[in-house]
Amino acid sequence: MKHDFKPFDRVLVRDGDDDPWRIQLYSHPYEDFHACLNGVHWQCVPYEGNENLLGTTDSPEPEFKKGDAVLVWDECDSTKRFKVYSHYDGELHKHVVFNVLLKDGATTESGAWDHAEKFIPATVEG
Numbered sequence: 001m002k003h004d005f006k007p008f009d010r011v012l013v014r015d016g017d018d019d020p021w022r023i024q025l026y027s028h029p030y031e032d033f034h035a036c037l038n039g040v041h042w043q044c045v046p047y048e049g050n051e052n053l054l055g056t057t058d059s060p061e062p063e064f065k066k067g068d069a070v071l072v073w074d075e076c077d078s079t080k081r082f083k084v085y086s087h088y089d090g091e092l093h094k095h096v097v098f099n100v101l102l103k104d105g106a107t108t109e110s111g112a113w114d115h116a117e118k119f120i121p122a123t124v125e126g
Contacts, residue, residue: 003046005034012053013041017090021045021053043090062088064095064116072097072113082119083110 005011005026012021013036024036026044034044045053045060053060064070064085071080072095083097094112 003044005029005044005046010047011036011044012047012050013044014057015042017043017059018057020055020057021050023047023054064088064118069119070095070097070116071119072116074114080117081113083113083116085116086110 007027009026011024011026011034013024013034014021024038024041024044027035027037029035030040033040033042036044047054050060052058066086068085070083070085072083073080084099086096086098088094089096089112092112094114095116096112097110097116099110
């Protein structure tokens with residue numbers, strides 16, 4: 001999952017799913033990796049909310065569940081699109097979504113996206 005880390009944020013890092021999580025202080029993004037005080041790491045999650053992972057090889061709880069309605073967008077195209085969530089691909093660092101069948105019979109594209117946020121329908125008062 002992508003996070004907007006800032007320098008000196010407390011994070012948990014590891015380089016593969018079989019490695020235990022270690023605590024670190026975040027420095028900056030580096031290509032597809034996360035630079036911390038002791039080096040560069042492939043996987044990085046906030047320490048806060050994931051304290052239970054420290055020293056384990058467990059995976060963090062997913063931010064979204066399969067079937068959740070989400071808005072997705074990429075770094076190069078900030079246009080948000082409505083999709084149905086499938087899963088997070090940790091190797092690609094992308095959110096994978098399903099095709100959505102629209103009322104008029106059209107479908108939206110499936111694919112993998114850099115960012116996702118929970119879709120919250122607007123409420124109309126009146």
